[in-house]
Amino acid sequence: MCGRTLLRGERAEMYLNGGDRRTVCELCTSRALHEGWIREGTMPPGDGREARPNRRRSLISRLLARRDAPAAPAPEPEPEPYIEEELEPAPPPEQRAAPPREAPRRPRERVREPRHVRAIPTSVEHKIASAVDLFNGSEHRRTIAGVARSLGAPTVSVRPAQDGLSLVNVVASWELCWYRYEVDLSEEVPTVRLSAQGYELDELASEERSANAVSDDRGSLALSA
Numbered sequence: 001m002c003g004r005t006l007l008r009g010e011r012a013e014m015y016l017n018g019g020d021r022r023t024v025c026e027l028c029t030s031r032a033l034h035e036g037w038i039r040e041g042t043m044p045p046g047d048g049r050e051a052r053p054n055r056r057r058s059l060i061s062r063l064l065a066r067r068d069a070p071a072a073p074a075p076e077p078e079p080e081p082y083i084e085e086e087l088e089p090a091p092p093p094e095q096r097a098a099p100p101r102e103a104p105r106r107p108r109e110r111v112r113e114p115r116h117v118r119a120i121p122t123s124v125e126h127k128i129a130s131a132v133d134l135f136n137g138s139e140h141r142r143t144i145a146g147v148a149r150s151l152g153a154p155t156v157s158v159r160p161a162q163d164g165l166s167l168v169n170v171v172a173s174w175e176l177c178w179y180r181y182e183v184d185l186s187e188e189v190p191t192v193r194l195s196a197q198g199y200e201l202d203e204l205a206s207e208e209r210s211a212n213a214v215s216d217d218r219g220s221l222a223l224s225a
Contacts, residue, residue: 009143015037156213157208
């Protein structure tokens with residue numbers, strides 16, 4: 001869409017513009033969606049309305065045929081043979097056995113499932129350091145390295161989010177675009193997710209444009225001294 005050559009590490013996706021197929025890089029996905037392009041493979045399947053009337057008519061015809069068919073006569077039950085049984089006299093009350101007493105039931109013990117609770121760092125420095133380690137172990141650093149080969153070193157900001165005690169935002173920005181990643185330290189297996197991206201630096205808060213970390217040529221982050 002932008003006309004530039006894809007870099008090593010960047011991935012492109014196919015979009016549909018009318019009847020034409022277009023190649024869109026990661027930086028232009030927002031522009032493609034804004035222009036009304038549709039990513040290939042995401043077209044909603046047909047709802048199958050054309051096949052419903054035939055199926056409904058066949059079901060009604062079967063019900064009508066079943067209703068109009070003469071009912072088969074039910075077979076007459078055969079008479080059961082009469083057998084005269086001799087009844088034994090009931091034993092006297094003193095010989096009647098008392099019903100066995102049921103053993104008292106013990107209450108079932110409630111099985112408690114093990115809970116996996118992850119300790120969240122309390123200090124801001126520990127949260128930032130944990131988020132940097134998790135980002136360096138994710139595949140998102142390849143995106144940062146690929147864009148940096150074209151636009152140069154990014155401005156990197158790693159700070160806890162204001163709306164969550166366990167969330168840390170990692171923002172990498174250039175003059176032409178920016179990426180925001182979210183790290184949730186409360187998860188049993190914390191992961192790094194791309195939460196937003198854009199093309200204007202005015203869309204970022206002032207602290208997100210203030211660097212407190214740097215990125216190397218592989219996209220790995222390190223806190224500034």
